[in-house]
Amino acid sequence: DAGVIQSPRHEVTEMGQEVTLRCKPISGHNSLFWYRQTMMRGLELLIYFNNNVPIDDSGMPEDRFSAKMPNASFSTLKIQPSEPRDSAVYFCASQNLSPDTQYFGPGTRLTVL
């Protein structure tokens, strides 16, 4: 299995631009998580899905952030418009019920200038 796949690995954009991060979870996993990691705030859970349905989006910073999971093999995290304070590494992780191990992707390093 290829593991959790994220794209792009690096993204540099200018303030105000729309950014879309993509994630392909491990086949057969039914939970998907989006995290943001920064030096100041550590690893923060933004949103997670069970069976493609958003369960908890209380970690989404504000309305500029949105996430979708149209099917079991694909999810997106969109930031519109982006701001410099959104600069971080964004991780996607997927998990199955048994064993309940959460597998992280390699992350997308986002820089907003």
Next chain:
Amino acid sequence: GQQLNQSPQSMFIQEGEDVSMNCTSSSIFNTWLWYKQDPGEGPVLLIALYKAGELTSNGRLTAQFGITRKDSFLNISASIPSDVGIYFCAGRNTNAGKSTFGDGTTLTVKP
């Protein structure tokens, strides 16, 4: 919400030394997890603990689930340079639910 306090924040040790780090919570968790993150990579699960009092080993790593269910520790014996990285604890209450992560312990091992 639930908060995890992980300590120490960072450690600088000599190769061959043993390492101990811990995590405490203001509330109970049913599952404790320990992850390691290498530079430029996502966290990787090292050990999962499911029962209060449980002591589990994975090679040179040993972790324990505290009796009160509010704490856990991770020990690394005879550290080696490749142990360098950030170690995260995480607590969870349901199998399909979210995990709450600590702020991480950054480990540096000097050869």
